[in-house]
Amino acid sequence: MGSTRTGGRGVVRWRALAATCAALVASPAVAACGSDSGMQINVYYAPEQNFQTVIDACNERANGRYEIVYRKLPRDADGQREQMVRRLAAGDTDLDILGLDVTWVPEFAEAEWLAEWTGENKSDAEAGVLEGPLETARWNDRLYAATKNTNVQLLWYDERVTPEPPETWREMIDMARQLKADGEPYEILFTAAQYEGLVVTYNTLVASAGGLILSEDGKSVVMDEGAIEALELLKEVASSGLTDPSLTNAQEQQVQQAFEAPDSNSAFELNWPYVYSAIQTANPERAAHLKWARYPGIDGPGKVTVGGYNLAVSAYSQHKPEAFEAALCLRSPDQQKFSAIKDGVPPTIESVYTDDRPLDPSKPEDAAENPSMATAYPMRETILESLQDAAVRPLTVVYQNLSTITSKVLSPPQDIDPRSTADELRDGLQKALESKGVLP
Amino acid sequence: MAVIGGSTTGRKVRWTIVDIAIVAYALIPVLWTLSLSFKTAESQTDKKFFPSEWTFQNYRDIFSTNEFVRALVNSIGIALIATLIAVVLGTMAAYAIARLDFPGKQVLVGVSLLIAMFPQVSLVSPLFEMERQLGIFDTWPGLILPYITFALPLAIYTLSAFFREIPWELEKAAKMDGATPAQAFRRVIAPLAAPGVFTTAILVFIFCWNDFLFAISLTSTEASRTVPAALSFFTGASQFEAPTGTISAAAVVITIPIIVFVLFFQRRIVAGLTSGAVKG
């Protein structure tokens, strides 16, 4: 122990020294301090448990020409965006590859912060990608990012509580009410805190009700009957007493943990597929009985909001060719398969869904040691099905404003008054589209 | 004269109870952070005030990441430099205000008071834009400059209050011996003023150490982000783990200097805070 400790301390001291040195020069662009031999490609990306392994693999491929460094962004999407936006607004050359939520591409592209993908890079980035996710990487018919992973929320349930999943919200509410009366776990968990997750929930409900919030081109506000029906449903669920008491604090993580908890009182969880891998270690007992189905809708399965991440190259990057190359590696079919199996994030390349080779094709498949999509990602079919019938969030430069306003107006969901909330939303969104209004 | 009557022992007991209440008031939030910083990751959510299992893991974690170490270096460096400059400039100005007659003195006092009351957020937008254009956004000078500015009124007030207590006859004596005002300032007054300057330096340091709004608005990377700003960017070990423990450990680390100041210089800080406040 003693020796490792000294080693650790040495590292700390060296780092402190390097930090002082760099900080004293006081310029983000200066690389003179502690000059590394090779070129660094900085990837700013959300925390993803095994993403470092992906980076390591790509570094090996780069063979010393450059080193990809994982710069972890905050966990919440707003924090991620805020940090990148602020650096880009200041023209920071340290950013090479940006991990962008699917809703940010238009904004970043319009602000001229992204390098366009052209030529061979472009065709590589588009090859075999599902149309829905690819759409999120484009703006004004140009490609500004390579899709890394897509995402759709599914309904997760415990087969011991409900052998058959509900297909619609109506069924789910009735089942939950019955379960509550029977003294069984009954809660319906979904994201409803005042943040993007509430917008995702609402957008799914609106799309499932066949409604529209914005016009197809994203330029004007519609807020039709479907949108109002979704408001009614959201209010009904939130005030039904069938949700977690801290519903208005529920982000993905709270939802996931509430379902995983040993004494969980929940029957249904609406969340991204990453929860499948997370629950395996957090609550193996419940994991054994975890089942999934398509997100419930109004008359049938729901039309879910597409999430996910795209990788873009910063317009201020000093190493664009290498950054494009590295980004392509990080989202290559093999790495997408790895991320799906290890971190539960759905691939954007269609062929990965049917790839039945284990992680290490040279060795025999083994659920624990050498898993394949079939053993570790059994919900792949459901995901593909959902993706083929999904709702894309409006592609618009001011998405952030729309999202901020929407989550503000809808919070807390139990206080929604469908008609007046719809008016408020219509008014707020119109101003937000023009980017003239005030953000709450 | 006693506000609370009764026998001496009775009063002592009552005062002791009051004292205990005050100590509890001041320390409970600090102890809670301390406790969180020693909790293991699994017991973070047990909602108990004291840790059931103790660990140093959170401290090991923060000191093994560049994120925190660098922010700490930034915090210390930026606060020290800003304090130094603010105290030097403040001393010069306070001396002039306390001792010399010159035009524009009232204006200076008025302006610095305005700044002391100024809503800092009003400056964030123009400073953000200006620093971007000047290329000092997200650099040490980019933070040091606003810190000096907002620390200067504090420094000037505290110092001029101290300076008025100094026996200025000594200066006169020095002048009679043929010293110029500048010499008198340097040789006679400066040494006498040292304790006041020191106290002011502590107050200014605390002020700079404390800032959050500028730190979060005018920085964007590890190059200049200070600990208060870095705290809110901490990520957990994975996306499934909240950074409660590491945030608390970092919070404890940046509270240490404050505790040291308070323990060793309580009298000075109290004197500094009250001296300028109500005279005359």
Added chain:
Amino acid sequence: MSQTLESEAPATPPPAKKGKPALSEGKKAERRLGLLLCAPAAIVMLAVTGWPIIYSVWLSLQRYDLRFPDQREFVGLDNYIAVLTDGYWWTAFGITTLITAVSVVIELVLGMLLALAMHRTLVGRGLIRTVSLIPYGIVTVVAAFSWFYAWNADTGYLADLFGAEAPLTQQIPSLLIIILAEVWKTTPFMALLLMAGLALVPDDLLKAASMDGATAWQRFTKVIVPVMKPAILVALLFRTLDAFRIFDNIFVLTKGANDTSSVSMQTYNNLIRGLNLGIGSTMSVLIFIAVAIIAFVFVKLFGAAAPGNDPGGKR
């Protein structure tokens, strides 16, 4: 920000002004030295605040959204109309006013009690002075995190105090916690300012009042408070202006969710998150005006002895 220079009257005795006609060499040298010594401080303060304020006003008259760099144009007072007719702005304004008023009143009461305790305690005077400096000195964000984790539904020892509902997700409980955090942090500072005033109350006066049969409460209201009035007003003025700027606590505790946003928080959101420099600057200017009004009210209506109110050096 925590100091008041009550008055520089002692240093500028009126007679000095009388000798205007003929300035001696010494006087001239003194003036030069005075200007020279003040110049650096004045220049820094003006450069970092004066110019940005003007720039801020200029930005507030433009449509300037960093995401639409091509659409930058002069729009006159459009931004002011947009902000002043906006419900969110007035909600934030109301919340800020509420937090300010409630926390300052509580701080005054608690601060007075703490000041009396620090001034009069028979036991452990050094101890309580030392510990009360901790809230004053501690980094606001650190204290805010402490309160955040204390009330957070997942981690907090206080979270279940008022039932199972997560307190930081509802408006009223959130506001109460924000006020608690604010009061905890700044009461000691208030107490120190008040203690300085308390030291000015002559013991003889209290003794005399006591002999005349005045009760403790009467002594407090009839003797102590009138003598302390200037100190109280200064403390109130400083804390009110300070509380109106509240940002750190809200940022950490709620991020402004569920209608708990303050004007500073909202400005930050529009500016840094929304990248709308026009609207952000407009809010900055409006906050500045609001603060100026608060200061004016204190000085004119209550006669607070703010050091800035004597440009003529009359005091």
